[in-house]
Amino acid sequence: MSDSIDPVAALGRLRGTIDNIDAALIFMLAERFRATKQVGVLKAEHGMPPSDPAREEHQIARLRRLAEEADLDPEFAEKWFNFVVAEVIRHHEAAANGEH
């Protein structure tokens, strides 16, 4: 019966799950940036442009498909991707300017 649920305990359990997911996201983002920083150095060393719009278009289409499958708003998935890639491109530009 729902009356027998301790709402404070239920909230605590859900927050534990949220904290674990947030921690995993931070570790995954750190790994992604570790990889993209290497991409930035490679691009800078070989005179390649920081951004690759065709690659981004492909990534966005893929992420939108995955988001739909996962019942996540594809608009949100695209916004998240663009937010992360803007930071990646900032890092790439810094690497190209010898700031790494």
Ligand SMILES: O=C(O)C(=O)C[C@]1(C(=O)O)C=C[C@@H](O)C=C1
């Ligand atoms: O794949 C690349 O060329 C990258 O620089 C990585 C990345 C990304 O973060 O996924 C970032 C910028 C590019 O415009 C495309 C993709």
